[in-house]
Amino acid sequence: MTRDTAPRIVKCPHCAKPVEWRTDNKFRPFCSERCRQIDMGAWASESYRIPAAKPPDGMSEDLDDA
Template identity: 65%
Template sequence: MAIVDCPTCGTKVEWTEKNKFRPFCSERCKQIDLGAWAEEKYTIPAVNPPDDIDDDSKLPQ
């Protein structure tokens, strides 16, 4: 049986079918994570973001 850390609070959680909230330890931690996702708190940083994505003048002619 695998044991994982709850992504929200860090509690040890059994990764089994009887844990309906996996990988979370509870409904509360699941909802906290969903709220953070909905508020766009999770991001992937860009290594070299473009200066102006909407600038059509830099497109090849």
């Protein structure tokens, strides 16, 4: 039994260009090597950060002393 389905299209995480999701696309989910490298550089430079809640009063001083 074969499945005839339309190709899955996703947006490149960097430039938002539509990209067909295929196993033979070595850059997926990115559209190109360039977008993949830009994203890797952002991770390496710690540009992607998760915001943290402010620690309770006195906790930050405890961490500084450690």
